[in-house]
Amino acid sequence: MKICAIGLRGIPDVMGGIESHCQQLYPKMVQQGVQVTVLARSPYVNQKRYNFEGVEVISVWALRHKLLETFLHTFIAIFYARLFVKPDIVHLHAIGPALFTPLARLLGMKVMVTHHGADYDRQKWSSFAKKVLRFGEKMGIVFGNRVLVVGRSLSEALKISYPEHADKVSFVPNGMLPTFTGKLSSNYLPKDLDINSDDYVLTVGRLVPEKGFHDLVDAYKKSDITKKLVIVGDSDHQDEYCSNLRKSASSNILFAGRRSGDELKALFQHASVFILPSYHEGLPIVALEAISAGCPVLLSDISPNLDIDAPKDCYFGVGDVEVLAGKLSSLSGLDLNLNRDAFLSKYNWESISDVTLGHAQNLLI
Secondary structure: OEEEEEOOOOOOOOOOHHHHHHHHHHHHHHHOOOEEEEEEEHHHOOOOEEEEOOEEEEEEOOOOOOOOHHHHHHHHHHHHHHHHHOOOEEEEEOOOHHHHHHHHHHOOOEEEEEEOOOHHHOOOOOHHHHHHHHHHHHHHHHHOOEEEEOOHHHHHHHHHHOHHHHHHEEEOOOOEOHHHOOOOOHHHOOHHHOOOOOOEEEEEOOOOHHHOHHHHHHHHHHOOOOOEEEEEOOOOOOOHHHHHHHOOOOOOEEEEEOOOHHHHHHHHHOOOEEEEOOOOOOOOHHHHHHHHOOOOEEEEOOHHHHOOOOOHHHEEOOOOHHHHHHHHHOHHHOOOOOOHHHHHHHOEHHHHHHHHHHHHHHHOO
């Protein structure tokens, strides 16, 4: 079986939830005998053609543009796939690329779509862009041969919205990284940040409005907490939001940029708490990474975060700066205990790979 993946920026170690999903999923599918080709966006990878753990990655030209990048690249990549890769299945990731599902079907290819979240809820999009994304969702569900959805609540909602296509919609979650479980000493913490174990709170993600980092900064300033706030991540496109957010940097509010490997692992493991104040998620891989590392979590109460089923104290109202400030001021009094082993079993990439492969195989019967 040959699968061609389209919709992600690239792998490995390219920032983003979809990219993390693909980086974990496809090497495991390769181990099961699947031939996988990822068509990456040229601005995010350094080589034209290379191999990552058995996955072939090909750089296809993309315009680095906030609005046009995804759509233009997907359009080009689908023709590239048909002419040069000739896969059994095109695997489209996210509802933006899913807009082109009918095109892939018209070119004679079977299409599996992974729905990573209701992107039309993202604050950065205009009303027109949100309508386009909703249409992309519809095209993926109506014309896709199989639709995998990373969020349990979203999966059920889509079955209700599209009852005539409900039989091809399946819940397949993101997974956790067991590599975060082996304890690292605090010596692995980034030296340039000048932080100590259990003396900082952590958040990780792209610096975009829907991640809610502005709420976290406001809540931090209103709280009585004396620990530092470490914000790990960057933006793909420098804009006014990112620039304004960075202006809040101080001796206690640290913008750490992108971190990976043992540095990121140590940051998770030695944080007092990991905070995800998002307005929009699919199923947040970054929260699962924190739990995998044994870090307590505070999460906004949007449906994808609630799907994680963390204890009640782990949640706060999305956008509720006052409540989040109160939780930061009283961390020691909160019940943030999680059964990490149970989560590792539930969100296991091996089983997720098996399920995804099963859905792909069924398309070729």
